[in-house]
Amino acid sequence: MILDILVQGLQMAAVLLLAPLLTGLVRKLKARLQRRQGASVLQPYRDLVRLLRKEVVLAENASWLFRAAPYLIFAATWVAAALVPTFATGLYFTWSADLIAITALVGSARFFLSLAGMDAGTSFGGIGASREAMIASLAEPAMLLIVFSLALIAGSTQLSTVATVMASPDVGLRVSLGMALVALIMVAIAENARVPIDNPATHLELTMVHEAMVLEYSGRHLAMIEFAAALKLLLYVSLIACVFVPWGLAQPGSGALAHILGFTAYLAKLLVGGALLAVFETATAKMRVFRVPAFLGAALMLGLLGTLLLFVSRSL
Amino acid sequence: MTGSIGLLLGCIAVLLATAILAIGLGRSGRATQVIYGVTAAISAVALVAALTQLLDALHDNSTLTLPLGLPWIGANFRLDMLSAFFLVVVNLGGGVASLFGLGYGTHETTPGRVLPFFPAFLAGMNLVVLADDAFAFLFAWEFMSLSSWALVMAHHREPGNARAGYIYLVMASFGTLALLLAFGLLAGPDGGYAFEMIRAVEHKSLVVALVLGLMLLGAGSKAGLVPLHVWLPLAHPAAPSHVSALMSGVMTKVAVYGFIRVIFDLVGEPNWWSSIIVMFIGGATAVFGILSALMERDIKRLLAYSTIENIGVIFVSLGLALAFEANGMRLAAALALTAALFHVLNHAFFKSLLFFGAGAVLTATGERDMERLGGLIHRMPVTSVVFLVGCFAISALPPLNGFASEWLVFQAILQSPDLPQFGLKLMVPAVGGMLALAAALAAACFIKVYGTVFLGRPRSAAAIEAREVDHFSLAAMSILASLCLLAGMFPGLVVDALSPVANSLVGSGLPRQAEIAWLSLVPIAESRSSYNGLLIFAFVALSAWLAVFFIHSFASRAVRRGPAWGCGLPSLSADMQYSGDSFAQPIRRVFGQLAFRAHEEIDMPAPGDMRAARLTVTMRDIVWDSIYAPIVRGVRFVAKRLNGLQFLTIRRYLSIVFAALVTLLLVLALWA
Structure with a gap:
């Protein structure tokens, strides 16, 4: 049992340590694809440390909610990220939240982030929060329908069980799985405020969503929020990896070697996932805000279609 | 055990006596304290009695007959598991x-x-829930409707309230008419109006179908199912806030009780297709309700629309339970029914809390228009915390209670691919998508409420001068907020308490949850799904504490206050903030065209023209326009025509009577 808790703790530490690295990797790759030198992959760590050293400038009207929200957002995202199997399945606390609960936990973080955006009483926070709400109102149902598809194939909403079933040879190629994968990628892009939904690098006020919400944040609070954003990106890459490329995951009770192997495989998956994201972001242009509903509507329809297919026949 | 039912009826008698006493006390200064003190005490007693019955291991039902009502059966009352659960909801809501x-x-x-x-x-x-024959049920139902109508009309001089009361009265009468017909059909020509007799009879499938339709009209109009909901967002907000809380949080649940009592208990085996109707109406109600809420500016009307959404969620779950029961899947039916009942309880908690919060805001500022509020988090520290808990809970976010019951509904949906009928196979995922959409929109809606009312800067003088409300109000809200938290952290215990209710209705309960390690919620099997609100809460709290601890040990602790960024403009006025309407604008653009025929008109003056620019948004209530407006027009038309008959000479009346007589005799002759 102590060993189990240790592995769980290792996972919590691993997601925490790897999250900025993934963000740095994506940035570096994007820069190289744009024929720029780019900052080092370690830059996000340096940014975090620098932010932690700086003083906080609070807006005059900011309330306690504005100061508490960064910690809550960070905590909820961290817990959600730590509950997705990364290098091993069947961790000690995996059963405390299934995929629906993990999705909803990310929603809890968003709830606080949107409220914090509205706290200072400026238009930027409001515009970010309201657009985020619109995006979430379409992305969350799409995500839930994807969860339904996966749960119907695996017979469970528990991520460890889903991963184990997906790794077994009898799943095979399915139409519904393909739809779920495409829809999940679309949702992941929207949830993480990446191109073409939002641009994480922009600071042009009227085009921002996520950045507009956090405009008033500074210092350690901003560090927490940036960290949470990095964790969220890691969460979605891990989620896609654990469901659609579940190979190499260490089974519960297997030895140290399997865990080391699983960890190496996980690093490789992160590398591939980050590279694909960088290529995709470089190849697409950001879309207008009111084109986003069409994009997410497509994800929603794909999710619904996948679920309907599975309701009609479990083997599709 | 006739003791507890006697006690409960005694409580009802005391309540009625209190009502008469209140007339006597009239305008005396202490009347308010006396009356609410008595009702609080009586509700507490009734709550304890109902809880004892619900948690009693023996689960025995008790009945009592009084020599009132219909002469050949008397007035029957019965306390069983279902009524015990709803009595808990009623008296908890009433007490708070x-x-x-x-x-x-x-x-x-x-x-x-x-x-x-x-x-x-x-x-x-209380009487509706205890009634055990059709006469007592209908009598109590009408009594409930009329007394709540009187409360809606309490401020009858305020604009709009008289119309709200009138529409409520019409819809309530219509609902009771439907219930009357439903019970008439169930009782049959022999007049077996006691529920015992109705249960004993095997009903024809035509009768079952008609009764389902009539119950959807009768109980559905009281609960607020679309398209019978039109009275609800008018009437609930018109009443004083604690009565609004009772109407939204509790009275709609009494309507749900009526539906469950008749459809699950009295009618017997359901048809599988009836579940499709219930689910579809529920799903449509959920989405339409929350979209309407999002577009609303009046905080109490917004809460009333959100009630419609939650009723939709409950009916979807009830529909699922019907589908499973019709196919003999008892465990899945128990899961869906438990989810519905859990949501009934949760909604009673957080909707009462939110209406109390709206009442507190109304007391402090005199405003219901959210666009004239803002920044109350600084002025009302306690209310803002408990209201935040309510918003978080109703948005179905972990680790609070709203999420636990929605999670159970989703688990029930995932049981449904085993259903044999194709119609259900296609319907359930679509309804699941609608529920997910409603849940996501609910989160957006309550971000809007909290962000506009409590955050930002005050938008009116009243909001600037707001003051925290009295201790009684704060205590009531704090109790409900703690209940939201407790039910979210220990959902397993609630599910265990609901298990006998499900058992008495669908013949199966969920497996016992209290013995599962770490108090997890495991509806079917751990390999399928499990959720632990307590651990999630602990993890988030622990991680947040870790982060705070780390940052406060190692990072800079310097804080400086400065003006918010305004693109270089020297001073930002409060009107330049995002308003609630502007918050909902993106969602209005996505869904408004379809749901409200929303239309935006921008009047932008040419350069040099000094006119102010105008943005006009028109939204139409399509349910009112397409269903109620034609009925109103039809009634007016007929009334106008019949009006001609009012002022005729005696000769004309005589000739009309003569013509009618001849026509009747002719019809009779032809028929025979």
């Missing part, structure tokens, strides 16, 4: 509303119009 009323009621301008009807309303709701 009384506590809130102790403080809130002192601001009442016309206490004489509220105090007599408040205990009567509580008594009516």
Whole structure:
């Protein structure tokens, strides 16, 4: 049992340590694809440390909610990220939240982030929060329908069980799985405020969503929020990896070697996932805000279609 | 055990006596304290009695017959598991509303119009749940409707309230008419109006179908199912806030009780297709309700629309339970029914809390228009915390209670691919998508509420000068907020308490949860799904504490206050903030065209023209326009035509009577 808790703790530490690295990797790759030198992959760590050293400038009207929200957002995202199997399945606390609960936990973080955006009483926070709400109102149902598809194939909403079933040879190629994968990628892009939904690098006020919400944040609070954003990106890459490329995951009770192997495989998956994201972001242009509903509507329809297919026949 | 039912009926008698006492006390200064004190105490007693019955291991039902009502059967009352659960909801809501009323009621301008009807309303709701024959049920139902109507009309001089009361009265009469017909069909020509007799009879499938339709009209109109919901967002907000909380949080649940009692208990085996109707109406209600809520500016009307959404969620779950029961999947039916009942309880908690919060805001500022509020988090520290808990809970976010019940509904949906009928296979995923959409929109809606009312900067002088409300109100809200938290952290215990209710209705309960390690919620099997609100709460709290600890040990602790970024403009006025309407604008653009025929008109003056630019948004209530407006027009048309008959000479009346007589005789002759 102590060993189990240790592995769980290792996972919590691993997601925490790897999250900025993934963000740095994506940035570096994007820069190289744009024929720029780019900052080092370690830059996000340096940014975090620098932010932690700086003083906080609070807006005059900011309330306690504005100061508490960064910690809550960070905590909820961290817990959600730590509950997705990364290098091993069947961790000690995996059963405390299934995929629906993990999705909803990310929603809890968003709830606080949107409220914090509205706290200072400026238009930027409001515009970010309201657009985020619109995006979430379409992305969350799409995500839930994807969860339904996966749960119907695996017979469970528990991520460890889903991963184990997906790794077994009898799943095979399915139409519904393909739809779920495409829809999940679309949702992941929207949830993480990446191109073409939002641009994480922009600071042009009227085009921002996520950045507009956090405009008033500074210092350690901003560090927490940036960290949470990095964790969220890691969460979605891990989620896609654990469901659609579940190979190499260490089974519960297997030895140290399997865990080391699983960890190496996980690093490789992160590398591939980050590279694909960088290529995709470089190849697409950001879309207008009111084109986003069409994009997410497509994800929603794909999710619904996948679920309907599975309701009609479990083997599709 | 006739003891507890006797006690409960005694409580009802005391409530009725209190109502009469309130008339006697009239305008005396202490009337408010006395009446709400008595109702709080009586509700507490009834709550304990109902809880004892619900948690009693023996699960025995008790009945009592009084020599009132229909002469050949008397007035029958029965306390079983289902009524015990709903009595808990009614009396918990009633007790907390009384506590809130102790403080809130002192601001009442016309206490004489509220105090007599408040205990009567509580008594009516208790009676509906206890009634065990059709006559007693309908009598209590009408009593409940009329006393709540009187409360809606308490401030009858305020604009719009008289119309709200009128529409409520019409819809309530219509609902009772439907219920009357439903019970008539169930009782049959022999007049077996006692529920015992109705249960014993095997009903024809045509009767079952008709009864389902009539119950959807009768109970559905009281609960607020679309398209019978039109009265609800008018009437609920018109009443004083603690009564709004009772109407939204509790009375709609009494309607749900009526539906469950008749469809699950009295009618017997359901048809599988009936579940499709219930689910579809539920899903449409959920989405339409929350979209309407999002577009609303009046905080109490917004909450009333959100009630419609939650009723939709409950009916979807009930529909699922019907589908499973019709196919003999008892465990899945128990899961869906438990989810519905859990949501009933949760909604009673957080909707009462939110209406109390709206009442507190109304007391502090005199405003219901959210666009004239803002920044109350600085002025009302306690209210803002408990209201935040309510918003978080109703948005179905972990680790609070709203998420636990929605999670159970989703688990029930995932049981449904085993259903054999194709119609259901296609319907359930679509309804699941609608529920997910409603849940996501609910989160957006309550971000809007909290962000506009409590955050940002005050938008009116009243909001600047707001003051925290009295201790009774705060206590009532804090109790409900703690209950939201507790039910979210220990959902397994609630599910265990609901298990006998499900068992008595669908013949199976969920497996016992209390013995599962770490108090997890495991509806079917751990390999399928499990959720642990307690651990999630602990993890988030622990991680947040870790982060705070780390940052405060190692990072800079310097804080400076500065003006918010305004693109270089020197001073930002409060009107330049994002308003609630602007918050909802993106969602209005996505869904408004379809749901409200929303239309935006921009009047932008040419350069040099000094006119102010205008943005006009028109939205139409398509349910009212397409269903109610034609009916109103039809009634007006007929009334106008018949009006001609009112002022005729005696000769004409005689000739009309003669013609009618001849026509009747002719019809009779031809028929025979």
